[in-house]
Amino acid sequence: MKLSIALASAVFADTQCTSKGGTCTDYRYTTCYAGYERYICNGDSNRQCCLYCSPTCEAKEELDSAGDSRCTAAGGECKHNTNYCNGTYQSGLCGGGASRQCCTGKEDPDPPVDVGGDYFNRYYGYKLGGKISGEDFSSLSSAKNRCSTLGSSCSGVVNDYAGHYYLSTSYTFSSASGQTTYEKGEKWSARFVPRVEWEARSPTGVTNFQLPARHGLIGHHTAGSHCSDKASCISNMKGTQNYHMDSLGWSDIGYQFLIGEDGRIYEGRGQWRQGAHCSNWNSNTIGFSVMGNFSNRLPNQNALDAVDELIAWLERKNYVNKNCYEFAGHRDKNATVCPGDPLYAHWGSGKYPFWHRKC
Structure with a gap:
């Protein structure tokens, strides 16, 4: 009796699709020329309505x-x-x-990168500037290997879909329909996890960022879930990116860098692209965020040490002006409790010489 009811329910639900001349099927396994319509078939979200494709449609x-x-x-x-x-x-x-x-x-993932090695982040619909003359390749792996050999003179690989890959010298992005860029970066610390390693989505937009950051550095907390191992922190990264892109309508995850209580530094937008972390200050500051809500406690020592390593690297590379810049909390620039009282007090305890520095 239960089986009969279930079958009757399925037939009834599918009539919304069949009345349009369509067929309900698992869309993962059948290509439908006319496209699929969701929510008019019985079953889970994978069971969708393949719309009717007439002879005119097939032609x-x-x-x-x-x-x-x-x-x-x-x-x-x-x-x-x-x-x-x-x-x-x-x-x-x-x-x-x-x-x-x-x-x-x-694509098949790149092998794990050791400290000092190169990684390549992928961006659909963009190219990097400064094409290197005479450096064209028929395979991505050959182009990546050559780019690594050239050191700092190569910023990445661009696939123009004309059958070859070429090398670039600039980290300036520009829109290029149908092209894909593989931006090169160095794994500068064992703590550092680049975008390609946590499998970030490709952004829907890019705004280039001028380095060194003209004003300085802003610290945040995400006010979301805590994470204390790599797997849960990667899950947090993906969830935050999905929220920022799908719910808020942003082009990518908002912060340039994020810190987990696993002691790792996760690459968000990175230093070459403008963030979306602090209204009216995105164009002249780098934003980083500690994953979790720290309104009532400090992050653990792993996270605090990772913050220190990130700041030291940004100063060493002169991504913030190592002679003078302001390190501020989010609440200093916008009306918010971020990054939480304990973390804000820690940063203002006197340990950080550029905290609230006026340059």
Whole structure:
């Protein structure tokens, strides 16, 4: 009897799809030319309605596919962007309308990087400036290896989807539809976890940042979940990025760097891109945040030590003016309790010579 009721319920629910001429199926395993519609099929979120594609629709799909060469050259597949994509959709690489996009699958992760080694963060739809003449490659791995060999004269690799990769010298980003940049960075500490290591999403927008930061450094707490091991801190990083991008509508995670109570320093936007951490101060300060709510207690010693290491590195690299800059708490610049009384008092205890410094 229970089985009969369940089957009747499924048939009833699916009629919303079948009345449109569609078919309910697990969208992860079937490409649907006309696209999928959600919430009109019985079952979990993977069971979606594949809309009917008429002979005219099929003929248009065949015609549109003639313009897919840039996507296929990138190892991707063109399809309606409501279809499942185990990677990221990119526009401007496929024939047809705006909803027909290139699904580029997840690349194999780079091997773990030792301290002093190079990592490469991926950015869809952007290129770096300063193309190095004569340095063109047919494979990403060859281009990355060459970029590492060139040291500080190479800032990263750009795939222009014309069948080759080229090298750049500048960390200045600019929009470039259909291109992908692999920004090079150095793993400067065993504590440091770059974007590629915690599998950050590609941003939807980039604003370049002038270094050294013209004013200084602002410290925050996320006021969210605490984390004391790498797995939970990575989960926090992904959750914070999703919240900032999907709920707040920002282009990326807001902070340039985040600190966990596992003692690690996680790369957010990084030093080359402007953050979204403190209204009216984003263009001239670097923002970092300790993950957790510290309104009633200090972060543990692991996190406090990681903050000190981050600040020392920013000074050493002159990303903040090592001769004079202001280190402030978020509450000094905006009406907020951030970073919490205990943490704010710790930073103002006299240990930090640039705390509230006027330059």
